[in-house]
Amino acid sequence: MDRKLLQGARAYSLGRRLLMGWLCGVASFALAQAQAQPAASTERSLSEWLDRVHAAPRRHNYIGTIVVSSNAGAMSSARIWHACDDDERQVERIEALSGPPRSSVRRDNRVMTFLPEQKLVRVEYHESLSRFPDLFRSGGAAAVAELYTVRPAGTDRIAGFETDVVLLAPRDAMRFAHRVWTERRTGLVLKRQTLAPDGAVLEQTAFSELQLDVPLRPDRLLKQMQPPPGWRMETVQAVRTTAVDEGWDLKPAVTGYKPVACYRRGSASGAMQCVFSDGLASVSLFVEPAPEPSAQHEGALAAGATHTLTRRIPGWSITAVGEVPQQTLRAFAQSLERRP
Known part of the structure; x- marks a missing residue:
């Protein structure tokens, strides 16, 4: 990210x-x-x-x-x-x-x-x-x-x-x-x-x-x-979308978290953000192109209650952000798979 x-x-x-x-x-x-x-x-x-x-x-x-x-x-x-x-x-x-x-x-x-x-x-x-x-x-x-x-x-x-x-x-x-x-x-x-x-x-x-x-x-x-x-x-353009429309399969990640909104920023190649909530806590998934070749790996940060976790797959960077434990973010980051 x-x-x-x-x-x-x-x-x-x-x-x-x-x-x-x-x-x-x-x-x-x-x-x-x-x-x-x-x-x-x-x-x-x-x-x-x-x-x-x-x-x-x-x-x-x-x-x-x-x-x-x-x-x-x-x-x-x-x-x-x-x-x-x-x-x-x-x-x-x-x-x-x-x-x-x-x-x-x-x-x-x-x-x-x-x-x-x-x-x-x-x-x-x-x-x-x-x-x-x-x-x-x-x-x-x-x-x-x-x-x-x-x-x-x-x-x-x-x-x-x-x-x-x-x-x-x-x-x-x-x-x-x-x-x-x-x-x-x-x-x-x-x-x-x-x-x-x-x-x-x-x-x-x-x-x-x-x-x-x-x-x-x-x-x-x-x-x-x-x-x-x-x-x-x-003006930051945000267009309503879905993970499927953007070419992703989004599997159920964590019990209790429901989708709130999903939108893409800027052009067709811009970052996608999907928001989920259990009624109290929320998680945002940010997906953006990462053209440079890189091996799949994770990076995690914490600032107070807000945690971030980044997962890279060939061509893409997936970052989960939320006031939740790291294992929750890991489950969300792993829930996205690029459609063939």
Whole structure:
């Protein structure tokens, strides 16, 4: 996987956590609540909670600072503005507070990233960002309950708000455990940890400061999607596709992971990305041409909870990226075979 695509994979993983991680956590809390109900009412209770999950971003504006830290000592922070209105429009702006200056504005599946040092605005379309919560609505929640055991883990205060804490432990070795803090009144997730098998924290994402239900309208944030004079605009084309249409056989890899989206970037020879999720964790498979001859081998990297694994076959490079154990990525990387 070349450097640019690897950076894109890592940015996708971080962006997805910032933009969608809170919804996943609220759904996790819903599972915990459902587990405490009698069997006959579990499905109904879970459905009620999930309705709240999907309604929350359309009902609550907020402004806050998010801090992401890993067990390797890396730390980054970002400021986030989330606005909604009666038309159920949702707009988010995220400004990096550490590392190179950059900011992103998202409306639905359209993301504009502003890179001041390059005077560049990169425009991308991420269907999986808007589709990801639909896994729960389409029956995925029941599958999550089969993949994780869920139990209450006490209460806490995060960013000045009272929260309930829930622990989700995996039933197999193909996924990590998660600990989630949800704000008591709204159900918004204020903190989330990804845990190693021994219980150590691999990565943590949390609000360090938060203002809920602030008077913020989407129109104000949409005005910030206009590129400054003199800046270049670069549109990253993403075309919906399937592995089969791109000439690959994709075998079932890991129980519980369902396909979310698959698209090809740029020209017909561009990289393909397929996204899978079990309702909490996700895996992206990136496939790109590698014309130079190379023997089949693997290379693995880890940064906090995000792991990457690269497999090379003649003419191609396959990279799996996700907040999952390496054996899960290996299973996904091995699941692709080039069709004759």
